[in-house]
Amino acid sequence: MSAAPPRKLKVATTSLAGCFGCHMSLLDIDERLFPLLDKIQFDRSPLTDIKHCGKCDIGIIEGGVCNAENVRVLQEFRANCRILVAIGACAVTGGLPAQRNHLDLGLCLQEVYETEPSLSKGCIPDDPELPLPLDKVHPLHEVVKVDYFIPGCPPSADAIWSFLTDLIAGRTPRLGHGLISYD
Amino acid sequence: MSKRPTFILDDQEVPFEPGQTVLQAALAAGRYIPHLCYHPEFRPHGSCKVCTARVDGRMMAACTTPASPGINVESETEELNDLRRMLVQMLFAEGNHFCPSCEASGNCVLQALGYDLGVLTAGFRHMFPVRPVDASHPDILLDFNRCVLCELCVRASNEVDGKGVFALSGRGIDKHLVVNAESNQLADTDIALDDKAMEVCPVGVILKKRVGFAVPIGERRYDRAPISAQALADAPRSPEHKK
Numbered sequence: 001m002s003a004a005p006p007r008k009l010k011v012a013t014t015s016l017a018g019c020f021g022c023h024m025s026l027l028d029i030d031e032r033l034f035p036l037l038d039k040i041q042f043d044r045s046p047l048t049d050i051k052h053c054g055k056c057d058i059g060i061i062e063g064g065v066c067n068a069e070n071v072r073v074l075q076e077f078r079a080n081c082r083i084l085v086a087i088g089a090c091a092v093t094g095g096l097p098a099q100r101n102h103l104d105l106g107l108c109l110q111e112v113y114e115t116e117p118s119l120s121k122g123c124i125p126d127d128p129e130l131p132l133p134l135d136k137v138h139p140l141h142e143v144v145k146v147d148y149f150i151p152g153c154p155p156s157a158d159a160i161w162s163f164l165t166d167l168i169a170g171r172t173p174r175l176g177h178g179l180i181s182y183d
Numbered sequence: 184m185s186k187r188p189t190f191i192l193d194d195q196e197v198p199f200e201p202g203q204t205v206l207q208a209a210l211a212a213g214r215y216i217p218h219l220c221y222h223p224e225f226r227p228h229g230s231c232k233v234c235t236a237r238v239d240g241r242m243m244a245a246c247t248t249p250a251s252p253g254i255n256v257e258s259e260t261e262e263l264n265d266l267r268r269m270l271v272q273m274l275f276a277e278g279n280h281f282c283p284s285c286e287a288s289g290n291c292v293l294q295a296l297g298y299d300l301g302v303l304t305a306g307f308r309h310m311f312p313v314r315p316v317d318a319s320h321p322d323i324l325l326d327f328n329r330c331v332l333c334e335l336c337v338r339a340s341n342e343v344d345g346k347g348v349f350a351l352s353g354r355g356i357d358k359h360l361v362v363n364a365e366s367n368q369l370a371d372t373d374i375a376l377d378d379k380a381m382e383v384c385p386v387g388v389i390l391k392k393r394v395g396f397a398v399p400i401g402e403r404r405y406d407r408a409p410i411s412a413q414a415l416a417d418a419p420r421s422p423e424h425k426k
Contacts, residue, residue: 089283092304094311099281101311142308149303153283177409180298182282183289183400 009057009168012043012081016070017097017137018063020046021154022088026060028157036161039168056081058167062154064090064097065138069131078144083167086140087160089153089182096153098137105135148173152181188252193259199250206234206245209258210418215411216258217267217300219292220333221246222383223419225342228334231274233267233296268300276307277356279314279328280386286395287387289403293331294386295410317362319370323381324390330360335383343379348372360388 015023023046029036044053053059059081065071078084089095100108113122140146150163159179166173187198192209199208204227209216218234221227229247236245237257245258257263274280274293282288296302317325332351340348348369352361364371374380381389400406404413 086304089281093275093281094309096281096283098309098311099279099284101309102279102313136311139304139309141304141306146304151303174301175303177298178406180301180303182294182297183285 006039008039008041010043010054011040011045011058011060012053012056012077013045013047013060014053014062014073014077015046016061016063016073016091016140017066018088018090018095020062022062022091023047025152025154025157026160029161030157032161036164040164053077053080058083058085060085060087061140062088062091064094065134065140065143066097067131067133071134071143074140074143083147084140084144085148085150085163086146087150088155089151091140092149092151094137094139098139101136105133109133150175153183155179156181188250190250190252190254190256192256197250197256203250204246205236205238205243205248205250205254205256208250209245209256210414211420213415213418213420215415216245217264217296217411218246218414219296219331219385220335222335222338223417225335225338225383228338231270231331231333233270235263235266237263264300267296268302269306271297271300271302272304272306274331275302275305276309277312278330279311281328285329285387286390287329287384289398289400289406291387291405292385292410293329295405295413298405299409299411314359317369319368320374321370322376322392323369323374324392325360325362325369326388326390327360329386330388331386332358332360333385335385336360336380336389339379339383340374346373346378346380348374348378348380 013023042048043056044050053076059077061074061077065074086092090097094101109124113124150159152159156179159175162175162179163173187200189196189198192214197208197212197214206216206218206221216234216236220231221234227246229244232244234245235242238248239254271293280293282294288294314327316327334351336349337351340346347363350361350363351358353359361367362369362372376391381391
């Protein structure tokens, strides 16, 4: 009688202030997704459209923290995921959205919504459903404890594959030359 | 022929010429010690401390410590590489190093050191300082956001170009690179595209305009090989250590 197959690891993913490029890079591992799906099961993720994160083994987050909703989602992931992974330049350093950090947020909003020629009669959106922007964009580790970082904009599919196969196999992930990239 | 004096680096003998520093002798012998502000064509400066090694039990900058017979140098240890990682992380957190939008990416010593040392995150709270760029010169751009205060441009402009275009001003966290013009604008200096100062910036501060992506990202210097291999390939080698 054969032994029961090992339990699949539950993995949740989300994008905060990111462009989904890191999720695209995850998909870019191509046919290796099939052996990966023998070992993991997706919980909350843009791939499943589940809205809240359940108890998970691994949480993978792209994007920095730029508004109040990002903070809530990040805290939910931290509370529910045994291992939290910051993936990509925005999650690791604030990335491109953080380039507004040396500017005044109010002036940024004015520039975009009030002075842009195509929005000459525009106003700064204030619908209560819109999440409140933070004064600064923060990398994840400035808000919650992060266990692993995969830098890159986005990290390559090979870097993500190497990281995930190491982590799932119980090895400490190591990215060598060619897999660590900050751009 | 008299035998050259030697010191011990990580349990192995390294021969040296009188006048060489620990770092110079190590590189000449084909042994890499991570470094940032050191450049083989300039007097050692000792400002970045990335090359810190334990010399006879004391932490010393390998680029400024004279090689002497019998000293015991430890460099390739977890403790020292942890220290180097922290120094690189602090440099990333202290400036505005947005690698994805930097045209020096792939040619950047700070970035390559991070890769080589396995730096995955800056770890510290990013400071996001306000450092406006100087685009006043028609052919040259200064992006102070990336300056790591290595003084290589200062040394090159003074010692080779004889122009003194650059200097560091201020103290502590307020220390910053300035140009030698009453207007504080690069356009009002006598810098030229063929100056040595144009070649030496290890990061992406001094940039020639309109050539940024002539070599695509992915095919650049430190994309091809790690900085440890590149530094040894560049170093003046002793005859007995040449291939």
